[in-house]
Amino acid sequence: MLSLKNNKVILFNPRSAKWKHRIPNSILQVGASIYGKYDFDFIDGNMEVDPWLKIVTLLKTGNYKYVGFTVMPGPQLKEAIPFSKKIKEQFPNITVVWGGYFATNQHKVVLESKYVDFVVSGPGDTVFPELLEALDNNEPYNKIKNLIYIEDNKIVKTPKQKLLNQDTLPKLPYEYFHKFYPISDYLAKTFMGNKTIGYHSSLGCPFTCSFCAVVPIYNAKWQGKSAQNIYEDIMWLKQNFGLDAIEFHDNNFFTSRKRVVEFSELMKDEGIAWWGEGRIDTINKYSDDDLALMSKAGCKMIFFGAETGSDEVLAQMDKGGTQTAAQIREVAARMQQFGIVPEYSFVLGMPGDNEQKVMKQIKDDINFIKEIKTINPNTEIIIYLYSPVPSEGSELYERITKAGFAFPATLEDWLNPTWENFDLRRNPLTPWLTPKMIDTIQNIETVLNGYYPTASDYRIVGFKKVLMKTAAWWRYKMGFYILPYEIKAMHKFWKYRQPEIEGFYSE
Numbered sequence: 001m002l003s004l005k006n007n008k009v010i011l012f013n014p015r016s017a018k019w020k021h022r023i024p025n026s027i028l029q030v031g032a033s034i035y036g037k038y039d040f041d042f043i044d045g046n047m048e049v050d051p052w053l054k055i056v057t058l059l060k061t062g063n064y065k066y067v068g069f070t071v072m073p074g075p076q077l078k079e080a081i082p083f084s085k086k087i088k089e090q091f092p093n094i095t096v097v098w099g100g101y102f103a104t105n106q107h108k109v110v111l112e113s114k115y116v117d118f119v120v121s122g123p124g125d126t127v128f129p130e131l132l133e134a135l136d137n138n139e140p141y142n143k144i145k146n147l148i149y150i151e152d153n154k155i156v157k158t159p160k161q162k163l164l165n166q167d168t169l170p171k172l173p174y175e176y177f178h179k180f181y182p183i184s185d186y187l188a189k190t191f192m193g194n195k196t197i198g199y200h201s202s203l204g205c206p207f208t209c210s211f212c213a214v215v216p217i218y219n220a221k222w223q224g225k226s227a228q229n230i231y232e233d234i235m236w237l238k239q240n241f242g243l244d245a246i247e248f249h250d251n252n253f254f255t256s257r258k259r260v261v262e263f264s265e266l267m268k269d270e271g272i273a274w275w276g277e278g279r280i281d282t283i284n285k286y287s288d289d290d291l292a293l294m295s296k297a298g299c300k301m302i303f304f305g306a307e308t309g310s311d312e313v314l315a316q317m318d319k320g321g322t323q324t325a326a327q328i329r330e331v332a333a334r335m336q337q338f339g340i341v342p343e344y345s346f347v348l349g350m351p352g353d354n355e356q357k358v359m360k361q362i363k364d365d366i367n368f369i370k371e372i373k374t375i376n377p378n379t380e381i382i383i384y385l386y387s388p389v390p391s392e393g394s395e396l397y398e399r400i401t402k403a404g405f406a407f408p409a410t411l412e413d414w415l416n417p418t419w420e421n422f423d424l425r426r427n428p429l430t431p432w433l434t435p436k437m438i439d440t441i442q443n444i445e446t447v448l449n450g451y452y453p454t455a456s457d458y459r460i461v462g463f464k465k466v467l468m469k470t471a472a473w474w475r476y477k478m479g480f481y482i483l484p485y486e487i488k489a490m491h492k493f494w495k496y497r498q499p500e501i502e503g504f505y506s507e
């Protein structure tokens, strides 16, 4: 039954990229949960020149009662925070609900701001419609799972829901979404194909890396849609919108070998290219036959959290205990054999006992990255500065708190540009990292991106690539990374897109 006229819902995706954005799967999936039960509008901040005007125009009709925001750390906060504040000031009867990674991991400051009424902590698939129903009928909501709210000045957290069987979830309402924003506007030309879509086939991750935002939300649980179900969605998108490439946005697409092999069998004659994120130790258990099949089925590149070349630091990160430097080398070599590009991300600047140790680790990792490039020059390297995630109670969290690190005390403090840089892992504000260390890491990153420009930015070819490589090669070979302004200038001039910040370059 559709809701009464004045109970409509707005689902808002705040702007996350300057241009060529991904389809906003978070609000699409939340939309699926209320489709047919509530009237709702999608607003994608990425697609609107003035999204606030759009929101306020709808709210002024008096037909709306709820606004749901999906919020990741970083640029999305620039719209999520001021818009929520203005909604509360101008429309105090509207219920504001936040979901997503930032909302969940930073729920305390979010709720203490007083302009967010509820945080949905983790999946919202059954929780969101239940919450709306309870609010609509003036019924208690304290029995609904995955909710965080303030009652009597105290933060209340309801129990966590077991992860649902993803095949039981409703299909994403692509056709309904299409009425608001044409799906074709999200099909991007990337290094993989002319019509690339972002698709999310599973929730959570079975591992517990101590630095990862997924862990406090999913507590080492994972659930994925079946290969058949994913295949059907993809074929539907292919038939209706001509899609020819997919970015799998799952935290860990390759968790179930059986599912990946089944999926590859289904995909092997479809001519669709794909990319996904996985773990080195998991993929290393795949046989050569599996990898050959995946390659045949269109797998072009796999993103791996390589993190560091130190076994000691890997153990400290709690990578599940099985990833080693030797495996990182081995997988780089194996991927080359099957024509799949390994995209390795490294996390530099982890806490150490003293300054010398932190610096030594950074230098060792830089040498390790160069070694990987020698093993497989096609390896894409992504460097992050270690930014802590507040998984309260964890050993790492205790350590960084003792070392003097603290998160912003208010929600609006997150809008400070230094915290945006923190979110983007450009400047982690961690007390054990000196400016010299940050410079060292960022300079090597610039030189590396000069000598080995990412293959995902397919505009950097021909003379651009040659010029950049020439400018960077002597620095790279001599290990001389200081002040690489000439390379920075080229990156700026050619608008080099770092995939880790805004996703793959696309048109």
Ligand code: B12
Binding pocket: 013, 015, 016, 017, 021, 022, 023, 024, 025, 026, 027, 029, 030, 067, 068, 069, 070, 071, 072, 073, 074, 075, 076, 097, 098, 099, 100, 101, 102, 105, 120, 122, 123, 124, 125, 128, 198, 200, 212, 213, 214, 249, 250, 251, 389, 423, 424, 425, 500, 501, 502, 503
């Ligand atoms: C696609 C994506 C992006 C896209 C943009 C997405 C967009 N919204 O437009 C791009 C590439 C731009 C991007 C960038 C960044 N991202 Co990002 N991104 C993702 C990714 C891969 C998928 C998100 C997604 O679509 N999920 C699919 C939906 C269905 O899942 P979901 O969002 O979790 O939604 C469910 C629940 O959370 C909840 N829910 C979510 N929103 C809402 C809202 C309401 C109202 C309700 C009720 C419920 C609800 O219900 C949903 C259904 O169950 C995630 C990792 C992941 N696998 O989720 C990282 C992730 C969210 N990103 C992350 C980060 C850090 C960033 C960056 C800040 C930095 C970086 N380089 O990684 C940048 C900068 C952000 C920016 N520019 O705004 C982190 C967040 C970590 C943290 N500390 O909280 C994640 C978790 C990746 C990771 N493991 O580190 N990102």
Ligand code: SF4
Binding pocket: 205, 206, 207, 208, 209, 212, 213, 214, 215, 251, 252, 279, 305
């Ligand atoms: S394997 Fe990846 S997604 Fe899973 S906990 Fe570790 S870093 Fe997070």
